[in-house]
Amino acid sequence: MGTTLTNTYLKKQKEECMRKSLVWTVILSCSSLLVLDSCKKNDDAWSDSNNLGSYKRAKERVLWGTGASEETVAFHESTESSGFDNDFIPLQDEDLKGQFSEVVFAQPKDSPGEEGSFLPGIEGFHLPIGALAQVFQTVYFNTDEYTLKKQEHLQAIARAAEYLKAHPKTYVFVTGNCDQRGPEAYNLALGARRANYVRNLLIEKGVNGDQIHTISYGKEKLADLSNSPEGWAKNRRAEFKFYEKR
Amino acid sequence: MKRLTTLLFLFIGILLFGVDAPQEIRVQLDTVSPLSPIYLSQINGDASFPAQYLKELEKVLTFDFNHNGKTKVAGKTKEKELLLLSTNNLKALEVPFAVSFSLKEKNLSCKVYNLIEGYAKPFSEVALTGALGQDRQKLHKLSDAIHKVLFQEEGIAYSRILYSYQNKASAGEDSWSSEIIECDWDGENPKTITREKSYCVTPVLIPKGEGLAKDLFLYVSYKTGQPKIFIASIDEGKGKKVVDIRGNQILPAISKKRDKLAFVCDAGGRTDLFIQSIRPEIGRTGIPKQLFSYPRSTQASPTFSPDGSKVAFVSDKDGAARIYWISSEVSNKRPTAHLITKKSKESSCPSWSPDGTKLAYSAKTEGIRQIWVYDFAAEEERQLTSGTGNKENPCWAGNSLHLVFNSSDNDSSDLYVVNLNQPDAVKITKGQGKKHYPTWGPR
Numbered sequence: 001m002g003t004t005l006t007n008t009y010l011k012k013q014k015e016e017c018m019r020k021s022l023v024w025t026v027i028l029s030c031s032s033l034l035v036l037d038s039c040k041k042n043d044d045a046w047s048d049s050n051n052l053g054s055y056k057r058a059k060e061r062v063l064w065g066t067g068a069s070e071e072t073v074a075f076h077e078s079t080e081s082s083g084f085d086n087d088f089i090p091l092q093d094e095d096l097k098g099q100f101s102e103v104v105f106a107q108p109k110d111s112p113g114e115e116g117s118f119l120p121g122i123e124g125f126h127l128p129i130g131a132l133a134q135v136f137q138t139v140y141f142n143t144d145e146y147t148l149k150k151q152e153h154l155q156a157i158a159r160a161a162e163y164l165k166a167h168p169k170t171y172v173f174v175t176g177n178c179d180q181r182g183p184e185a186y187n188l189a190l191g192a193r194r195a196n197y198v199r200n201l202l203i204e205k206g207v208n209g210d211q212i213h214t215i216s217y218g219k220e221k222l223a224d225l226s227n228s229p230e231g232w233a234k235n236r237r238a239e240f241k242f243y244e245k246r
Numbered sequence: 247m248k249r250l251t252t253l254l255f256l257f258i259g260i261l262l263f264g265v266d267a268p269q270e271i272r273v274q275l276d277t278v279s280p281l282s283p284i285y286l287s288q289i290n291g292d293a294s295f296p297a298q299y300l301k302e303l304e305k306v307l308t309f310d311f312n313h314n315g316k317t318k319v320a321g322k323t324k325e326k327e328l329l330l331l332s333t334n335n336l337k338a339l340e341v342p343f344a345v346s347f348s349l350k351e352k353n354l355s356c357k358v359y360n361l362i363e364g365y366a367k368p369f370s371e372v373a374l375t376g377a378l379g380q381d382r383q384k385l386h387k388l389s390d391a392i393h394k395v396l397f398q399e400e401g402i403a404y405s406r407i408l409y410s411y412q413n414k415a416s417a418g419e420d421s422w423s424s425e426i427i428e429c430d431w432d433g434e435n436p437k438t439i440t441r442e443k444s445y446c447v448t449p450v451l452i453p454k455g456e457g458l459a460k461d462l463f464l465y466v467s468y469k470t471g472q473p474k475i476f477i478a479s480i481d482e483g484k485g486k487k488v489v490d491i492r493g494n495q496i497l498p499a500i501s502k503k504r505d506k507l508a509f510v511c512d513a514g515g516r517t518d519l520f521i522q523s524i525r526p527e528i529g530r531t532g533i534p535k536q537l538f539s540y541p542r543s544t545q546a547s548p549t550f551s552p553d554g555s556k557v558a559f560v561s562d563k564d565g566a567a568r569i570y571w572i573s574s575e576v577s578n579k580r581p582t583a584h585l586i587t588k589k590s591k592e593s594s595c596p597s598w599s600p601d602g603t604k605l606a607y608s609a610k611t612e613g614i615r616q617i618w619v620y621d622f623a624a625e626e627e628r629q630l631t632s633g634t635g636n637k638e639n640p641c642w643a644g645n646s647l648h649l650v651f652n653s654s655d656n657d658s659s660d661l662y663v664v665n666l667n668q669p670d671a672v673k674i675t676k677g678q679g680k681k682h683y684p685t686w687g688p689r
Contacts (some may be wrong), residue, residue: 071531072530088513088514089536090514091536109492111470112472113469113470122470175387183636185448185595185683187542189517192517199515221422
């Protein structure tokens with residue numbers, strides 16, 4: 001009886017031991033796989049980054065502080081632009097690539113008014129007058145919205161698009177504005193979104209994106225100071241300023 | 247009948263053991279004031295300066311000790327002045343702290359009495375000049391020294407606030423101008439530090455570098471049309487462009503280690519968060535990286551955690567504008583955004599406290615934007631301000647106790663200072679025009 005009990009105990013011990021070994025083997029295997037997988041992901045990340053134009057891997061390491069040597073570019077006294085083809089490293093999420101979300105277009109490389117630019121700064125751009133005022137009409141947004149709902153505003157965008165396509169040497173600034181009720185810092189961002197929405201619409205209609213620049217004024221440049229629904233509606237707007245290059 | 251009996255028993259049961267009766271809603275209020283009374287003597291002494299000038303100096307000290315979040319200035323009486331002069335029976339002052347000031351040949355000396363611990367500490371003389379602006383700053387420095395002795399913590403009276411100032415708050419091209427102003431923490435000594443004759447907004451003081459003499463700040467200027475981020479020293483005010491990226495660059499924030507710049511930019515066609523490696527005295531390192539973007543959404547107002555590992559920001563990715571935090575570690579994939587403001591609606595302009603424990607922000611509360619504070623440890627959102635005026639753009643002082651913000655009514659906007667122990671905010675700016683986007687830092 002005693003021997004049977006001892007044998008049973010030893011058998012159980014052996015089984016327990018095997019089970020533990022099996023558990024440890026599984027844990028170690030999973031850990032190894034995870035480590036290998038994360039290495040692969042990192043490699044993928046760097047590989048994707050390497051495909052972003054002329055920037056070298058070393059330069060990216062420097063950018064995020066992991067490189068041994070650092071390449072620092074002095075701040076400009078002037079407002080000169082470097083003219084890089086790729087001036088930022090974008091995220092690679094699928095939902096940002098356009099086919100799953102709204103259509104967006106990158107800003108033109110040229111920054112008007114800066115050294116090296118073939119365009120003047122905003123002071124060289126003018127509000128449309130005369131017949132052009134009928135082409136480049138101010139469009140208005142609903143509260144806290146960045147898309148245009150009214151048919152008349154969408155038609156105004158279509159008219160502006162036709163003009164810009166027919167006049168490839170005409171350049172415009174689309175300015176995005178908000179009313180005085182929203183938070184001012186957030187409105188700086190919302191103004192940019194409104195201006196970019198109009199720009200994206202124009203590009204979708206066939207206008208060359210390099211003809212259209214945007215400025216966000218948020219609620220810093222009100223058209224109507226009256227604190228009324230009518231005044232607020234006049235402030236939630238996108239305006240055009242244009243420049244004809246000879 | 248059986249059914250009726252059952253219902254009757256059920257009703258009696260509920261009455262005896264069941265549902266609690268409606269209770270009164272009780273709000274627990276903190277009735278113990280965190281402020282200790284302090285007695286500040288008149289500035290007694292010779293006739294180095296006119297009496298009116300000395301009154302002005304006393305006002306400076308009174309402001310410092312009335313709004314430091316630790317003390318409240320006790321009213322002056324002749325009896326108390328005599329008690330303090332004689333230094334006999336100081337306990338009769340009935341305050342835990344007292345300071346006596348005396349003036350001799352333009353030198354101000356003072357002695358601090360801690361009547362709880364029973365010691366007195368004299369301070370070295372402060373040489374006054376008679377120029378109110380300079381003397382104000384000397385007194386703020388003295389206030390901080392006294393604060394350090396009494397509370398073993400650095401004061402914030404000798405600090406500076408920067409803000410945007412639009413002189414004419416009217417519509418139209420000709421009046422569209424705004425410069426960056428520097429002032430003391432009580433709003434005095436305002437000094438224009440940019441002279442761009444353009445529209446400058448959202449200044450950000452760059453934390454002081456060890457052994458570096460220049461005080462630097464970032465700001466956004468519209469001088470060429472599109473808003474771009476510039477860096478300048480407070481003494482020179484001449485801006486240099488910081489980031490070389492297309493489009494609108496707005497709402498800059500810098501890490502405490504002064505090595506990372508976060509900002510909002512529409513280079514890719516959306517308003518996204520970006521991060522750029524910089525060395526403020528030298529230049530930028532590498533190119534900017536898109537840190538957070540989300541389809542059909544607007545990102546705004548980044549602020550770094552003190553260790554620089556996280557960024558809190560505003561996004562409307564889930565509908566209304568709310569505040570989230572993400573890791574500032576860069577990757578080629580969007581980092582997970584963690585929602586902070588679950589209770590507050592229309593939240594904006596977050597500011598991470600220097601000690602990392604709190605986040606101040608503005609949220610719409612019963613139709614008015616108020617300042618709220620989120621406590622990371624307790625995971626609670628607490629309303630700090632109340633009353634009229636939309637309050638926005640809070641920024642912490644170095645002690646993580648005080649905040650400066652702007653409050654606007656119709657076309658005017660002024661700066662206010664508040665601290666967590668004294669929720670009654672004090673207005674620090676005066677005069678016409680729009681004063682907004684304040685930032686707070688040491689001298």
